[in-house]
Amino acid sequence: xxxxxxxxxxxxxxxxxxxxxxxxxxxxxxxxxxxxxxxxxxxxxxxxxxxxxxxxxxxxxxxxxxxxxxxxxxxxxxxxxxxxxxxxxxxxxxxxxxxxxxxxxxxxxxxxxxxxxxxxxxxxxxxxxxxxxxxxxxxxxxxxxxxxxxxxxxxxxxxxxxxxxxxxxxxxxxxxxxxxxxxxxxxxxxxxxxxxxxxxxxxxxxxxxxxxxxxxxxxxxxxxxxxxxxxxxxxxxxxxxxxxxxxxxxxxxxxxxxxxxxxxxxxxxxxxxxxxxxxxxxxxxxxxxxxxxxxxxxxxxxxxxxxxxxxxxxxxxxxxxxxxxxxxxxxxxxxxxxxxxxxxxxxxxxxxxxxxxxxxxxxxxxxxxxxxxxxxxxxxxxxxxxxxxxxxxxxxxxxxxxxxxxxxxxxxxxxxxxxxxxxxxxxxxxxxxxxxxxxxxxxxxxxxxxxxxxxxxxxxxxxxxxxx
Amino acid sequence: xxxxxxxxxxxxxxxxxxxxxxxxxxxxxxxxxxxxxxxxxxxxxxxxxxxxxxxxxxxxxxxxxxxxxxxxxxxxxxxxxxxxxxxxxxxxxxxxxxxxxxxxxxxxxxxxxxxxxxxxxxxxxxxxxxxxxxxxxxxxxxxxxxxxxxxxxxxxxxxxxxxxxxxxxxxxxxxxxxxxxxxxxxxxxxxxxxxxxxxxxxxxxxxxxxxxxxxxxxxx
Numbered sequence: 001x002x003x004x005x006x007x008x009x010x011x012x013x014x015x016x017x018x019x020x021x022x023x024x025x026x027x028x029x030x031x032x033x034x035x036x037x038x039x040x041x042x043x044x045x046x047x048x049x050x051x052x053x054x055x056x057x058x059x060x061x062x063x064x065x066x067x068x069x070x071x072x073x074x075x076x077x078x079x080x081x082x083x084x085x086x087x088x089x090x091x092x093x094x095x096x097x098x099x100x101x102x103x104x105x106x107x108x109x110x111x112x113x114x115x116x117x118x119x120x121x122x123x124x125x126x127x128x129x130x131x132x133x134x135x136x137x138x139x140x141x142x143x144x145x146x147x148x149x150x151x152x153x154x155x156x157x158x159x160x161x162x163x164x165x166x167x168x169x170x171x172x173x174x175x176x177x178x179x180x181x182x183x184x185x186x187x188x189x190x191x192x193x194x195x196x197x198x199x200x201x202x203x204x205x206x207x208x209x210x211x212x213x214x215x216x217x218x219x220x221x222x223x224x225x226x227x228x229x230x231x232x233x234x235x236x237x238x239x240x241x242x243x244x245x246x247x248x249x250x251x252x253x254x255x256x257x258x259x260x261x262x263x264x265x266x267x268x269x270x271x272x273x274x275x276x277x278x279x280x281x282x283x284x285x286x287x288x289x290x291x292x293x294x295x296x297x298x299x300x301x302x303x304x305x306x307x308x309x310x311x312x313x314x315x316x317x318x319x320x321x322x323x324x325x326x327x328x329x330x331x332x333x334x335x336x337x338x339x340x341x342x343x344x345x346x347x348x349x350x351x352x353x354x355x356x357x358x359x360x361x362x363x364x365x366x367x368x369x370x371x372x373x374x375x376x377x378x379x380x381x382x383x384x385x386x387x388x389x390x391x392x393x394x395x396x397x398x399x400x401x402x403x404x405x406x407x408x409x410x411x412x413x414x415x416x417x418x419x420x421x422x423x424x425x426x427x428x429x430x431x432x433x434x435x436x437x438x439x440x441x442x443x444x445x446x447x448x449x450x451x452x453x454x455x456x457x458x459x460x461x462x463x464x465x466x467x468x
Numbered sequence: 469x470x471x472x473x474x475x476x477x478x479x480x481x482x483x484x485x486x487x488x489x490x491x492x493x494x495x496x497x498x499x500x501x502x503x504x505x506x507x508x509x510x511x512x513x514x515x516x517x518x519x520x521x522x523x524x525x526x527x528x529x530x531x532x533x534x535x536x537x538x539x540x541x542x543x544x545x546x547x548x549x550x551x552x553x554x555x556x557x558x559x560x561x562x563x564x565x566x567x568x569x570x571x572x573x574x575x576x577x578x579x580x581x582x583x584x585x586x587x588x589x590x591x592x593x594x595x596x597x598x599x600x601x602x603x604x605x606x607x608x609x610x611x612x613x614x615x616x617x618x619x620x621x622x623x624x625x626x627x628x629x630x631x632x633x634x635x636x637x638x639x640x641x642x643x644x645x646x647x648x649x650x651x652x653x654x655x656x657x658x659x660x661x662x663x664x665x666x667x668x669x670x671x672x673x674x675x676x677x678x679x680x681x682x683x684x685x686x687x688x
Contacts, residue, residue, distance in 0.1 A: 024668075031669035044515055052511040059504070065479045066501045078650070084472040136675060137666035153666060160668050183664055183672045190676065195586055210505055211651050221619060221662035221677025228615050228654070239475065244504055246641040251511030253637070261665065264527075265602040268677070269657035276653055279611040281583040283653045293471075297478040301486030 001119050001147060005332030005344050005353035015326040024157050025327055028150070032318040035262020036369070042264055043254060053255050054373040056248045057309035060209075060240075064300055067209045067242045068291070074212025078274030080287040088118030091292055095120060095201070095234055096127040098288050102232045104129055104198040108190075110216070110223040111135035112203030113151050113312065114236050114292055116334045117347075120201070131201070132193040134222040136186055143170045149328030151335060152260045152314040157327050190222075200226030200284065204237035205311070206252065207289070210245045213273040214289060217256065217266040224268050233284035235272070239291045240308040246271075252311060255371035259313040295347035307342050307379055309372040316366035316376055322359050331356065338366035338376045345383055354392060357383035400440060415459050422453045429453075510638050520600045520633045521685075527603025531660030532673060533681045537630075541686040544627055545575035551682055552577075552590070552623070561590025561621060565612050583614035584621055591621035591678075597632040597640050598683075602659055605683070606640050609654035618658060624678040626658075629688040 015021055040046045060067045072082045085091040091114075098104070107129055109115070121131045121142070133142040137155035141148060143166055148154030155163075163182055168175035171189060176182050202223055204214035214235045216223045227233050243249045257263040276283030299305050317323040317337025328336035332353070333344045341356040350357075357380050360366075366376040387393055388401070407414045429435055429452020437445050444450065456464075469477070517523035525535050536547045552559050560578035563570075568581035584591045593613070595605045605626050609615040618624045634640050637657070644651060662677030673679060 027669050031665070042514075045512055048512045056511070062483070063497055063501065065476050065483065066497055068476065068479075070501060070505070084470070084475055086471045086474060090471060134676065135666070136664045140666070153669060155666055156669070163667055179667045179670050180672050180674075182667060183675060187674070187676055191586065194676070210508065213651060219662065220664045220666075220675035222675070224615070224619050224656065225676055228619060239479075244501075245508040247508045247510050247638055250637045250641070254511075265531075265604055265657070265659045267531075267659050267662055269604075269659075271651060271655040271657075272653065273651050273655075274653055277611065280609065280653065281611065281614045282616045283609060291475075293475045293478075297475055297482065300479050301482035305486075 001116050001334050003333045003344065003348045003352055005348070005356055008330060008332060008353070008355035008359065011330035011332065012326050015330045020159060020162075021157055021327050022325075024159055025324055028153065028156050028318060029324055032153075032261060032314075036259060036315060036318070037262075039258045039262045039264055043258070049251065049254055050371055050373055052251050053311075053371055054309060056243060056251060057311075057372050059244060059248075060242050061300065061305055061308050064239070064242070067244060068239060071207050071209040071212060071242050074209065075207075075274070075289055076212070078212050080212065080274055080289050083288060083290045085290055085292045085294075087294055088120075088292070089123075091115070091118040091236055091290055092120055092123035094288075094290055095124060095236070096129070098232065098234055098286075099124070099127060099129050099199060102198065102286060104232060106130045106132070106193070106197050107199040107201050108132050108134050108193050108197035108222075108226045108230060109138075109201040110203070110218065110226045111138050111154065112201065112236055113148070113334055114203055114238055115201065116148060117292070117294060118236075120236070129199070132190065132197070134190050134193065134220075134226060135218075136183065136220060139186060139190065140166065143167075147329065148334070149336065150314060150317065151312055157329065194222075194225040194229050197226070197230045199232040199234060200228075200230040201234050201236065202227055204235045204241060204289070205256065206249050207237065207242045208244075208246060208249055208271065209242050211271075211273055213271045215249060216270045216272065217253070217268065218270075219261075219263075219267045221268060224270055227270060227272055227284070228282050231284055232286045232288070233272075234288045234290065236290045236292065238296055239293055240296050240310075252371075256311055256313050259315040259369065259371040299346060303382060304342070304346055304379060306374050307339070307346065309374050310339055310343075311372055312339075313371055315369040315371065319365040319369050321361060321363060321365070331359070338380070339374070342376065342379045342383065350383065350386060350390075351392065354387065357387065396440070415457075418457045419460065422457050425452050426454060513636055513638065514601055516635050517600055520635060521630050524598055524600040524603055524633045525685075527600065528660070528683055529603070531603050532663075533603065533660045533683050535683045535685065537685045539687065541627070541688065542571060544684050544686050545570050545572045545577055545579075547684055548592070548625055548682070549575040549577050557623060558589045561592065561623070562588045562617055563592035564594055564614070564617060566594055567592055567627060584616040584619070586620055588621050590623045590625065591617040591619075592625045592627065593617050595626050595628045595632065597634055597643055598628055599635075599637055599640055599657075600633055601636050604637075605658040607656045607658060608644075608648075608652045609656070610652055615654050615656060618656065619677055622674070622679045623682065624658070624661075624680070625682045625684060627684050627686055630685045631687065
């Protein structure tokens with residue numbers, strides 16, 4: 001998928017004015033945020049489980065080379081073929097080659113954000129393979145030629161009416177209005193796609209090193225269908241998704257669905273190991289696993305390594321006041337919200353996403369809900385520091401930050417400046433005690449008034465108290 | 469150099485830099501990996517339920533599964549026939565070969581002991597075990613236990629021995645390690661009927677898999 005995060009600010013203005021989007025986003029908050037809050041109390045010690053989960057992820061990341069090699073060895077021993085891809089383009093090439101090798105003409109695909117990174121569908125269509133998205137949300141997006149706006153609920157930005165119109169137009173069937181009817185229609189249209197596909201394409205939520213398995217969590221059952229019916233299965237995932245043992249992955253599974261959708265467990269958890277046996281009636285004859293780097297290895301051992309703990313639950317975006325107001329498309333690439341504001345610059349280049357590290361109030365909600373305890377605000381701050389060090393900030397911002405730094409390092413001048421500043425602002429605030437404009441901060445005052453300060457500065461009050 | 473060597477090389481160098489150590493210290497790390505695999509320690513666990521069966525039923529119902537019980541496995545077809553008739557559902561379908569011996573036709577049911585095809589509307593399976601913590605079934609794929617039976621039909625019926633209910637998924641893995649050398653091609657954990665909330669975050673039962681899951685608890 002093309003990285004369009006350079007246009008973040010322009011997109012934000014559009015999204016804030018989009019009434020339909022705003023009402024769609026409010027649903028996300030009520031279902032996912034409240035759902036999560038209700039279900040985490042089921043775990044007697046949620047904090048302890050989060051700490052254990054972070055430790056599991058760190059164990060792998062601190063020794064990623066060995067865990068990857070062990071996974072590869074186990075998977076290969078069971079008959080899977082493991083491929084390594086440096087870039088998204090390499091993934092596309094490898095999948096196209098597998099398609100040619102096995103005479104594949106049609107593929108059924110379950111949701112995979114890594115495949116969105118690669119732009120796999122377009123590449124396969126070019127290679128002559130018809131690809132059908134089968135996750136309901138992704139299927140809707142494929143019909144509408146749109147990108148996902150959330151990593152768990154990809155079509156959260158669309159309402160029922162839009163989907164009714166889309167189905168009526170594309171399916172050439174009478175327009176359905178109920179959600180259950182729409183789901184039934186999609187099921188009936190997609191069933192033949194599962195049955196006829198030569199190849200099933202999926203992601204993998206985790207790779208289990210102990211057994212060489214790919215683990216997939218789904219609710220709809222499409223993940224099971226695409227990995228059971230077609231004669232070839234290709235699973236695509238990032239190199240960081242390895243987990244040591246079945247016990248370790250079980251700890252993570254207590255957190256992933258709870259954090260993502262407020263479910264104690266997803267409807268299906270499938271642990272897939274190797275090809276079908278000779279006498280089996282179902283299962284793929286060929287199982288390919290593609291491990292994508294795409295910049296991830298550059299985070300290993302760096303101050304940003306904690307980002308690789310991410311298990312893609314989406315809780316950070318569900319709880320983010322910025323995401324809640326602008327939705328996922330504004331972020332311009334596959335991963336939105338706080339985790340995306342870090343991953344997109346890290347994987348795609350900080351210079352291409354200058355606004356994303358700043359698209360946060362640093363309120364800390366994301367770090368509080370993260371099931372693997374990624375210090376997201378700290379990582380955003382580190383990216384901002386990098387922007388400053390590399391001179392990537394605008395001249396005005398650099399000047400203002402330097403002026404502030406100088407002031408902060410000269411306490412008497414600071415005291416004097418604030419003393420007069422506060423009084424001047426108080427006067428300008430007038431009867432309503434509100435400032436409509438502030439020189440140099442129009443970005444702030446364009447959208448809201450600045451409350452004028454009242455009374456004395458903190459230093460003045462502090463001194464006065466000390467005297468008493 | 470191929471992609472594999474490049475990626476692993478980058479990781480190796482980055483980790484060596486981060487640890488301030490030479491790349492050479494590989495042996496102790498391989499050992500650490502091996503010992504973790506051998507011990508496969510458990511993470512924090514939920515408190516063990518007083519009554520596995522009660523806990524399992526409670527969680528299964530919460531996940532929208534239906535639950536029936538009988539003390540006699542031969543009664544399973546009668547219970548199923550009543551369940552299907554009450555809901556005006558078709559009375560023919562497929563079952564795992566291991567269940568072919570139950571008196572299906574005496575109860576007015578036609579259950580073929582073969583893997584499910586697209587047009588089959590009822591699929592009857594057994595289960596490797598079940599997990600009380602979440603009300604989940606654990607099914608292993610195999611020649612005699614086809615995965616399609618629990619997937620393609622609109623109604624999935626699982627006949628489960630209540631003695632095969634374990635507390636947690638960790639217990640299920642231990643059971644698997646005890647009874648099999650390695651996991652089969654597919655281990656499928658099933659927690660109720662398939663569902664989607666993709667349209668307006670509204671939960672709808674019956675997405676691409678079964679619309680309903682009936683659990684019949686009957687000792688083997």
